[in-house]
Amino acid sequence: MKHKFFLFMVAFIVLLTACGQRAGVGLTELNVMTHDSFAASEAVIRDFEQENQVKINFISSGDTGSALNQAILTKSSPLADVFYGVDNTFLSRALQEDIFETYQSPLLAEIPDEFKLDKGWRALPVDYGDVCINYDKAYFVNKSLTPPETLDDLLLPEYRGLLVVENPATSSPGLAFLLTTIAYYGESEYLNYWQGLKDNGVVVVNDWETAYYTNFSASSGKGAQPLVVSYATSPAAEVVFADPPVSESPTALVAGSGTCFRQIEFVGILKGTRQRELAEKFIDFMLSRQFQEDIPLNMFMYPVNSHAQLPEVFMTQIKMPIQPASLPAELITAQRDNWIEAWRQLMLK
Amino acid sequence: MASVNVEVKSEPLNNHFLQGQPWKLWVAPILFLSLFFVFPMLSIILATTQMVGQVSLVTNWSRIIGIIGFTLFQALLSTLLTLLIGLPAAFLFGLYNFRAKGLLRLLSTLPFILPTVVVAAGFNSLIGPRGWLNLILMNLLHLGEPPVQLLNSLSAILLAHVFYNTAVIIRVVGSALEHLDPRLEQTSRTLGASPWQNFWNVTIPLLRPAMASAILLVFLFDFTSFGVVILLGGPQFATLEVEIYYQTMQLLNLPLASILSIVQIVFTLLITLSILRLGGGEIIPVRPRVQEERLRKPQYLAEKIFLVFMMVLIFVIFISPLLGLILRSITRLDAERRERGVILPALTLDYYRELFINRRQSLFYVPPILALRNSLLYALASSLLSLLFGGMAASALTYKIRLNKWLDSMLMLPMGASAVTLGLGYVLAYGFNFQSRQLFPYLIPFVHSLVALPFVVRTLQPVLASIPATIKFAAATLGASRWHIWYHIELPLVSRSIAVAGLFAFAISLGEFGATAFLTRPDIPTLPIAIYRFLGLPGALNYGQALAMATILLACCAAVMALIDLTQTRMYSGENL
Numbered sequence: 001m002k003h004k005f006f007l008f009m010v011a012f013i014v015l016l017t018a019c020g021q022r023a024g025v026g027l028t029e030l031n032v033m034t035h036d037s038f039a040a041s042e043a044v045i046r047d048f049e050q051e052n053q054v055k056i057n058f059i060s061s062g063d064t065g066s067a068l069n070q071a072i073l074t075k076s077s078p079l080a081d082v083f084y085g086v087d088n089t090f091l092s093r094a095l096q097e098d099i100f101e102t103y104q105s106p107l108l109a110e111i112p113d114e115f116k117l118d119k120g121w122r123a124l125p126v127d128y129g130d131v132c133i134n135y136d137k138a139y140f141v142n143k144s145l146t147p148p149e150t151l152d153d154l155l156l157p158e159y160r161g162l163l164v165v166e167n168p169a170t171s172s173p174g175l176a177f178l179l180t181t182i183a184y185y186g187e188s189e190y191l192n193y194w195q196g197l198k199d200n201g202v203v204v205v206n207d208w209e210t211a212y213y214t215n216f217s218a219s220s221g222k223g224a225q226p227l228v229v230s231y232a233t234s235p236a237a238e239v240v241f242a243d244p245p246v247s248e249s250p251t252a253l254v255a256g257s258g259t260c261f262r263q264i265e266f267v268g269i270l271k272g273t274r275q276r277e278l279a280e281k282f283i284d285f286m287l288s289r290q291f292q293e294d295i296p297l298n299m300f301m302y303p304v305n306s307h308a309q310l311p312e313v314f315m316t317q318i319k320m321p322i323q324p325a326s327l328p329a330e331l332i333t334a335q336r337d338n339w340i341e342a343w344r345q346l347m348l349k
Numbered sequence: 350m351a352s353v354n355v356e357v358k359s360e361p362l363n364n365h366f367l368q369g370q371p372w373k374l375w376v377a378p379i380l381f382l383s384l385f386f387v388f389p390m391l392s393i394i395l396a397t398t399q400m401v402g403q404v405s406l407v408t409n410w411s412r413i414i415g416i417i418g419f420t421l422f423q424a425l426l427s428t429l430l431t432l433l434i435g436l437p438a439a440f441l442f443g444l445y446n447f448r449a450k451g452l453l454r455l456l457s458t459l460p461f462i463l464p465t466v467v468v469a470a471g472f473n474s475l476i477g478p479r480g481w482l483n484l485i486l487m488n489l490l491h492l493g494e495p496p497v498q499l500l501n502s503l504s505a506i507l508l509a510h511v512f513y514n515t516a517v518i519i520r521v522v523g524s525a526l527e528h529l530d531p532r533l534e535q536t537s538r539t540l541g542a543s544p545w546q547n548f549w550n551v552t553i554p555l556l557r558p559a560m561a562s563a564i565l566l567v568f569l570f571d572f573t574s575f576g577v578v579i580l581l582g583g584p585q586f587a588t589l590e591v592e593i594y595y596q597t598m599q600l601l602n603l604p605l606a607s608i609l610s611i612v613q614i615v616f617t618l619l620i621t622l623s624i625l626r627l628g629g630g631e632i633i634p635v636r637p638r639v640q641e642e643r644l645r646k647p648q649y650l651a652e653k654i655f656l657v658f659m660m661v662l663i664f665v666i667f668i669s670p671l672l673g674l675i676l677r678s679i680t681r682l683d684a685e686r687r688e689r690g691v692i693l694p695a696l697t698l699d700y701y702r703e704l705f706i707n708r709r710q711s712l713f714y715v716p717p718i719l720a721l722r723n724s725l726l727y728a729l730a731s732s733l734l735s736l737l738f739g740g741m742a743a744s745a746l747t748y749k750i751r752l753n754k755w756l757d758s759m760l761m762l763p764m765g766a767s768a769v770t771l772g773l774g775y776v777l778a779y780g781f782n783f784q785s786r787q788l789f790p791y792l793i794p795f796v797h798s799l800v801a802l803p804f805v806v807r808t809l810q811p812v813l814a815s816i817p818a819t820i821k822f823a824a825a826t827l828g829a830s831r832w833h834i835w836y837h838i839e840l841p842l843v844s845r846s847i848a849v850a851g852l853f854a855f856a857i858s859l860g861e862f863g864a865t866a867f868l869t870r871p872d873i874p875t876l877p878i879a880i881y882r883f884l885g886l887p888g889a890l891n892y893g894q895a896l897a898m899a900t901i902l903l904a905c906c907a908a909v910m911a912l913i914d915l916t917q918t919r920m921y922s923g924e925n926l
Contacts, residue, residue, distance in 0.1 A: 029783070031783050031786065031787075036866065036871075036878075036881075036882070037885060038713075038871075039711055039712070039713055040711070040712050040713075041709065041710045041711060041712065042710050042711065042712040042714075043710060044712075045712050057786075057787060057870075058712075058713075058870075058871050058872075059786055059870065059871075060869070060870070060871045061867065062772075062866045062867055063598065065597070065598030065599060065601065066597070066598055066769065066772070066773075066866070066867065068601065069597060069598070069601060069603065069773060070773065070776050070780075070867070072601070073393075073396060073603070073773060073776060073777055074776065074777065074780050077780070077781065077782060078783075079776070079780050079782070079783060079785070079786040080783070080786070081783075090601075093601055167584040169584070169595050169599060170579060170584070170591075170594075170595060170599070175599070204583070204584050205501065205583055205584065206579045206580065206582075206583060206584050207579060207580065209466060209469075209580075209884050209885075210469065210580055212887060213470065213473075213884065213892060214469070214470075214473045214477060214500070215478075219887065219889075219892070220888075220889045220892035220893065221470070221473060221477070221479075221892070222479040223477070223478055223479060224478040224479065224495070230887065231887075234887045237886050237887040237888050237891075238887050238888050238889075240888065241886065241887070241888020241889060241890040241891050242888060242889055242890065243681060243697075243699055243700075243703075243888075243889040243890045243893060244681070251887075274783075297709060298709065298711060300886065336599075336600065337600055340599070341409065347584075348584055348585050
């Protein structure tokens with residue numbers, strides 16, 4: 001009994017150590033902290049590693065909020081050289097906390113100005129995506145109903161009880177949709193709009209997974225609502241991950257003017273890095289065509305580099321939203337708490 | 350009388366077991382708690398006090414008080430419901446032998462390991478708007494709308510808590526029942542007690558410590574509930590744990606989150622103290638008996654009805670959601686979307702096949718075997734660690750040591766620690782530099798065993814305490830060393846409880862997500878993390894693969910649990926004590 005126990009322990013430690021020892025010996029290492037939605041092709045990352053004789057350690061640190069929390073808490077002795085994944089709703093908080101070093105990458109020249117929110121060049125844009133309402137094509141065909149085109153349409157009686165949205169307090173697309181309505185109707189009017197949605201039977205759930213997989217009628221969960229707040233790239237993902245394969249997405253976007261909210265994700269060099277030169281190279285690499293063209297099918301976001309080609313499924317399945325809404329990052333940081341609280345007072349009472 | 354088979358050695362009388370210093374048993378558990386609970390929690394609390402001033406501590410306190418109220422209310426209600434179903438089930442398993450008993454007990458424990466997001470999917474496929482129940486009812490009653498609207502309600506929270514926690518009552522109370530000395534009850538019957546008097550005045554008092562343990566575990570589990578409330582309760586409901594998550598992740602208000610964490614821990618302490626006081630008192634030592642001695646086949650009609658009723662209930666509550674999940678992982682809903690309403694399901698193994706293909710050549714592709722290996726290794730290490738430290742603490746609790754009452758409550762505190770606060774605490778406490786972050790996955794078994802520790806202690810302590818000291822005295826007088834006494838007497842007597850405790854630790858580790866997400870590395874993922882990754886993207890393949898992965902998790906857990914149950918029975922059931 002005793003011997004078995006020790007054998008177990010020894011075997012376990014050996015196995016665990018074996019897992020931990022995959023790192024190359026003698027190579028310089030670069031630590032990159034990301035949120036857990038980060039993904040890339042193996043070949044692309046290996047190319048960079050070989051070219052620069054470096055081993056990249058990706059540290060996934062939970063969702064955007066938890067990754068940023070970790071970066072802020074450890075800013076006096078950072079755990080990584082590069083931080084990727086802060087978005088425009090958290091941007092000014094990251095800048096306030098002063099976690100990034102300045103780096104004006106030469107590749108910024110290939111990125112349109114609309115994405116460059118930090119003119120101090122601490123946080124550099126990498127990718128963007130729109131949070132939009134998706135609809136179930138078959139539902140509207142079968143009911144001979146025209147899908148809604150604007151936010152106002154959602155208040156019409158024919159769409160009663162058809163929309164599911166996420167709680168902005170617990171979900172990032174949920175917050176994005178709340179911000180859409182604030183950008184569209186203004187701070188004084190948006191609550192009236194939400195009162196209208198409430199009267200028209202909007203369904204609120206806590207997270208995207210529930211909204212999409214439990215409530216949305218076009219997903220595998222076969223829910224009850226044919227309208228869901230999701231991403232502009234979701235129709236493309238429905239084709240890429242279809243089973244059996246389909247040529248046309250079962251879903252499409254409500255893409256009228258101001259109905260979507262643009263999220264931009266940023267990368268920065270963490271203060272206190274000891275690999276400044278390599279970190280710069282890695283950021284240049286993330287902004288280069290090779291990495292940028294790898295983004296869409298891995299993370300289902302759009303590349304910011306205007307030279308990057310989009311995959312075909314993005315061209316054919318996604319109708320680009322007309323003028324997605326946006327709000328100044330400083331305003332979001334200052335008001336987020338109040339807006340969510342007011343929304344909760346109204347919607348959850 | 351049970352005969353104890355101990356070799357008499359010609360050594361001088363060795364009874365330091367009785368004169369030794371049992372407080373030494375506390376050293377390792379306290380060190381463990383300090384390193385992996387107190388130190389990380391203090392780190393995060395100290396760090397956040399320095400941040401006060403940057404963020405506002407002004408919040409809607411009346412809302413917070415409302416949240417605390419609701420948290421207590423739903424925990425109380427959930428615990429009562431769990432007892433309502435769990436106690437009869439515990440008596441079923443603790444009193445009777447029947448066909449498929451092992452299988453049924455195994456299946457009722459499985460919910461414990463499932464990540465909440467998978468349970469939500471399972472419930473949705475059963476009682477969701479387009480779940481089987483509603484589809485059947487709509488067909489039978491010719492309704493246009495789904496009649497059962499359980500999701501996003503308090504009922505869904507309660508149901509899920511019962512689903513998760515009944516196993517605790519069944520295992521803890523059931524195994525205590527199997528250990529009872531039937532002669533006490535026989536004596537009371539001989540002295541003229543009615544079966545009812547016998548039950549109230551003999552059986553229940555003897556079970557009190559085990560019941561207090563089980564109730565405490567279930568209550569604290571419900572009190573700190575997070576995933577169930579978020580995923581099944583919907584936005585109308587928030588527990589303290591949910592509010593801590595919101596303050597941390599959305600508002601980045603760490604000081605306020607720390608304050609709420611402290612509030613939650615204080616409540617955990619108060620709850621522990623009051624439940625242990627209610628259930629405590631003098632533990633009645635009982636003569637240990639051959640296990641399963643009490644067990645018999647149901648004879649009377651009432652017993653048979655009870656048996657069938659409980660089996661059906663267990664099937665409906667625990668097994669049907671699991672079956673729904675497994676079925677869904679091998680079902681493809683036809684993509685013929687033009688003809689809506691006619692969903693043509695077909696059987697497929699595509700989702701399983703797809704798990705093994707790295708179609709997008711992704712850097713973070715997780716082969717299921719690798720995720721499974723990681724999860725099993727973590728779970729094995731966690732159960733060994735928690736059994737080691739928990740066992741020491743539980744033994745120490747059987748001695749009269751002055752601080753025992755307080756240390757006992759200390760052991761329960763990890764259950765009150767919010768996963769996000771604890772995770773951030775680990776990052777702060779052990780993230781010294783770049784290299785240290787790479788070693789974080791080694792911390793995972795320690796966090797998991799920290800969470801499992803209360804379960805281990807509460808499972809072992811009542812049984813250890815009920816071993817009469819006279820047996821140990823006798824063995825020591827006969828020259829048995831402390832090691833001999835432990836190996837030949839205590840171990841066989843508590844083997845069932847050790848198996849149960851190890852099983853819970855194993856299950857807790859396999860299902861844990863919150864703290865793991867902070868410490869893992871993308872190249873060493875666990876199964877729950879892989880499942881969440883699939884559910885992060887739209888598409889039938891992702892949904893199917895998530896459920897396939899969950900089914901693999903279920904199957905492996907079932908196998909490991911069956912193994913634990915079997916070896917335990919093999920090892921000791923035949924032994925003559």
